[in-house]
Amino acid sequence: MIALRRVLGLLAGIAIVIGLDWAGRLGLNPYIYGVLVLCAINVILALSLNLVNGITGQFSIGHAGFMAVGAYASAAYTVYASPILFGPGYASSAWLTAGAFLLAILVGGLASAVAGFLVGLPSMRLRGDYLAIVTLGFGEIIRVAILNIDAVGGARGFAGVPQRTNLAWVLGAAWITFVVIRNLMKSFHGRALLAIREDEIAAEALGIPTTRYKVTAFVIGAFFAGVAGALFAHYLYLHTNSFTFMKSIEIVIMIVLGGMGSLTGSILGAILLTALPEVLRFASSLRLIIYSLLLIVLMIARPQGILGRRELSFPKRRAPEAPRPTPAS
């Protein structure tokens, strides 16, 4: 039964992704299509940061740095390596292009995961705000380092990356991210991560290797941030200005707004925060002022985020209730 439900869910998911993509190409205007793509990329970023911040209880504010590593690694791979791997004329075949792009996404994710490991390992001596400021620092260092690599364009931005990302790719990636992180959260390992969030010392006393789990959370989070970066790199013009400290902060805001530790909350927060500046366009110059005031008001009115730690879900059909034993008279 469960297996059947999973297969059906998988098929439904694929159908929805492809259907939305076709609908997008046929019916939607390009502006809304673009906002939807960015929404999905931000959903991946928010979910992956939530794994580190919300579920494991660490405090990372350098997520844009991982995104940058993934973006530049995958873009460099696409521009320099894929013509060699797939032959110079591979772009004329749709299948080869898709294969090359899939590989590019994986390259981006893996490069970023390596960066996550490097950042995560020494950072584990630090806690709380110190960890936060170090992750922020790593994000900035990565950005400045990329700015000084001429092969990827440096301060000019990386030109010549083909546009390959479309709605189907980003929705598929967002969906895989959600499933992986949700399943992880429900597994034995996920409970270890939650235990670290609740009380690190107690978790350690119970025999949970906290350092290994924290680094693992960093690596998985960085992997998906790299995937998001790869998708971003093959969609919009690639420039380090997209990966500043403000981008990291934006992702933090998404997960706090949605509710730290709630996966559906992250999705909600990411969509809201991507759509909000677009919705506020009517207010032109007041747009960002309204945006910042809304942020403050929301935090005062609902400090735990929109969903808190709850998850949105479709109501499950309840099993028929067993008849209550009638009290003995």
Place this chain on the structure above:
Amino acid sequence: MQEFFQQLANGIAWGSIYALIALGYTMVYGILRLINFAHGDVYMVGAFAAYYLAGALGVGTITSASPLMAALVLLGSMVICALLGMGIELLAYRPVRRSSRITALITAIGVSLFLENAGILVFGADPKFFPQVIAPRTITLPGGVLVTNHQIMVVVVSIVLMVGLTLFIQKTRTGKAMRAVAFNRDAASLMGIPTDRIITYTFALGSALAAAAGFLVGLTNPKIEPLMGVMPGIKAFVAAVLGGIGSIPGAMIGGLLMGISEYMVVGYLSSTYRDAIAFVILIVVLLLKPAGLLGRNVTEKV
């Protein structure tokens, strides 16, 4: 060698500005455990307040420049920012004080974005040229090191303010109360210290120092714009962490270290690495001393 001392002089002047901003971060953090992200933008408002005050007092041109007027402008912008800091604390931070720390952090980011965008709306996005409230002069120090009288003023004013702050914190009743609240807010409250009022004073004090930094930066780098506070704000916070957050001498040392190392990188490596060096130093220091240079190591209680 002359190059080295030249960069050192520039670095000390720039580092003093970081130190002044870092003091505000460290004081607020010491009391509320809040990274006040809006602090860099208070510094921006300080620079603009001085710009408009100088315009209103008519000291914008070299002929009308006078030290007395400059002091008046400095004091005026400090008062304006002190009020701004108190207002921010009252309206934005006090309602979230009992919430989780990340909520307060996001609120601080919201205030920061608000100040930046309100600044763009009110002051205009284009850079403004800060009036020369004191006639510029270049002085040659022994060894051929060139400094401007503005740079000397930056260092002197910073030292005066820092000494004043230290005396205030150590000698006055309010300063003692501030230390008590930073040490343990609940216990201080039980001893009859009006903690809310002390927190407001702390914000006023920190914001006034940031305004002074804004005025001084206007003297040395006369181009001011609404987003000028973003990078110095982050770096000043890094300076505060570097020195050991919560520690006032630590903030001064961290600020100077940061300014000097930045100018050394500009002088000897490349200015493109300028923004990264602050964080490299930070990471190295934190890996060796996780609580910063002068921070106390907190042992964890089980």
